[in-house]
Amino acid sequence: xxxxxxxxxxxxxxxxxxxxxxxxxxxxxxxxxxxxxxxxxxxxxxxxxxxxxxxxxxxxxxxxxxxxxxxxxxxxxxxxxxxxxxxxxxxxxxxxxxxxxxxxxxxxxxxxxxxxxxxxxxxxxxxxxxxxxxxxxxxxxxxxxxxxxxxxxxxxxxxxxxxxxxxxxxxxxxxxxxxxxxxxxxxxxxxxxxxxxxxxxxxxxxxxxxxxxxxxxxxxxxxxxxxxxxxxxxxxxxxxxxxxxxxxxxxxxxxxxxxxxxxxxxxxxxxxxxxxxxxxxxxxxxxxxxxxxxxxxxxxxxxxxxxxxxxxxxxxxxxxxxxxxxxxxxxxxxxxxxxxxxxxxxxxxxxxxxxxxxxxxxxxxxxxxxxxxxxxxxxxxxxxxxxxxxxxxxxxx
Ligand code: NIG
Ligand code: FE
Numbered sequence: 348x349x350x351x352x353x354x355x356x357x358x359x360x361x362x363x364x365x366x367x368x369x370x371x372x373x374x375x376x377x378x379x380x381x382x383x384x385x386x387x388x389x390x391x392x393x394x395x396x397x398x399x400x401x402x403x404x405x406x407x408x409x410x411x412x413x414x415x416x417x418x419x420x421x422x423x424x425x426x427x428x429x430x431x432x433x434x435x436x437x438x439x440x441x442x443x444x445x446x447x448x449x450x451x452x453x454x455x456x457x458x459x460x461x462x463x464x465x466x467x468x469x470x471x472x473x474x475x476x477x478x479x480x481x482x483x484x485x486x487x488x489x490x491x492x493x494x495x496x497x498x499x500x501x502x503x504x505x506x507x508x509x510x511x512x513x514x515x516x517x518x519x520x521x522x523x524x525x526x527x528x529x530x531x532x533x534x535x536x537x538x539x540x541x542x543x544x545x546x547x548x549x550x551x552x553x554x555x556x557x558x559x560x561x562x563x564x565x566x567x568x569x570x571x572x573x574x575x576x577x578x579x580x581x582x583x584x585x586x587x588x589x590x591x592x593x594x595x596x597x598x599x600x601x602x603x604x605x606x607x608x609x610x611x612x613x614x615x616x617x618x619x620x621x622x623x624x625x626x627x628x629x630x631x632x633x634x635x636x637x638x639x640x641x642x643x644x645x646x647x648x649x650x651x652x653x654x655x656x657x658x659x660x661x662x663x664x665x666x667x668x669x670x671x672x673x674x675x676x677x678x679x680x681x682x683x684x685x686x687x688x689x690x691x692x693x694x695x696x697x698x699x700x701x702x703x704x705x706x707x708x709x710x711x712x713x714x715x716x717x718x719x720x721x722x723x724x725x726x727x728x729x730x731x732x733x734x735x736x737x738x739x740x741x742x743x744x
Pocket of ligand 1: 416445446449582585657659660661662663
């Protein structure tokens with residue numbers, strides 16, 4: 348049992364941080380939040396609990412990075428140079444680079460090597476208050492490597508105090524010599540079934556794009572996910588409008604991600620089916636996109652917006668959730684409050700996790716304690732992580 352006293356709680360669904368903040372005590376037992384309230388009302392069962400004063404520091408839910416590809420090998424710095432000389436993401440991929448160059452490096456890497464690389468990136472997220480991270484496969488495109496990536500992702504929990512949510516992204520790209528349909532039937536879908544049988548998959552994703560899979564092909568993947576009882580999500584409308592968001596909505600998807608090119612139909616479909624829009628400003632920035640996601644329309648339609656790093660070696664070589672918040676604010680026009688909800692409450696929803704993302708009785712005791720008093724500080728700063736400490740499953744760490 349643990350009592351966190353003098354915690355500054357700034358409910359994030361309010362207009363003015365200072366006016367509505369309050370100093371509270373948070374009581375934690377069995378890894379869950381057991382009480383949030385005034386010190387006078389602490390339940391008697393906590394009389395003997397160890398106390399830790401936060402001296403008025405801001406407490407938020409532990410941050411959630413709900414879209415990453417952080418298990419991989421190799422680097423794409425050379426491609427960055429090519430892009431700086433005028434090549435585009437799509438031309439590099441069509442020429443066999445891009446995702447395929449990471450596939451080659453990842454296939455050649457052992458589980459130990461993949462884990463070591465992933466832990467470096469995980470440590471950066473932890474240093475910024477992240478307590479849950481989603482990790483996708485998708486750099487194997489063959490059975491063994493896809494399974495290896497997912498096992499490494501799961502294994503991270505044995506090495507660090509963080510929860511990992513795994514996503515099967517076998518439909519990320521297809522070997523050109525095989526073709527999309529044959530790849531799906533012969534490799535991707537059998538691998539998905541095997542991975543699901545091993546308990547390695549929490550959700551199923553795909554890259555619905557002119558350089559990826561068509562909406563019809565993604566429907567095939569989603570049918571199998573449905574048979575397996577797995578929720579789906581989709582890389583949709585990143586580079587062009589393929590009707591991906593609407594397709595995902597028809598399958599009750601948790602989220603559609605990227606969405607720069609989503610149209611009104613896609614937004615309406617997402618709103619009607621309670622989906623989260625996961626915005627990925629790091630990829631937008633890195634690819635020097637000019638088409639902004641339609642934030643104002645998503646807001647007006649009541650679609651919850653999440654923010655994530657998209658951490659991957661190609662379009663978003665970043666491991667900073669706070670920078671994703673800053674970019675969400677500056678590049679996409681989200682308010683600081685929307686940015687914070689985007690990496691807590693809405694990120695949890697994008698992963699289908701209802702036991703985290705807010706500070707309330709019964710939720711997991713995953714918290715981030717900050718050396719600041721205004722939640723806007725978290726999206727305001729650039730390259731600065733004012734984390735004091737995390738609480739993971741009720742333990743300060
Ligand atoms: O989310 N768009 C597809 N997937 C990643 C990029 C992967 C890569 O370039 O390696 C993304 O941006
Ligand atoms: Fe991605």
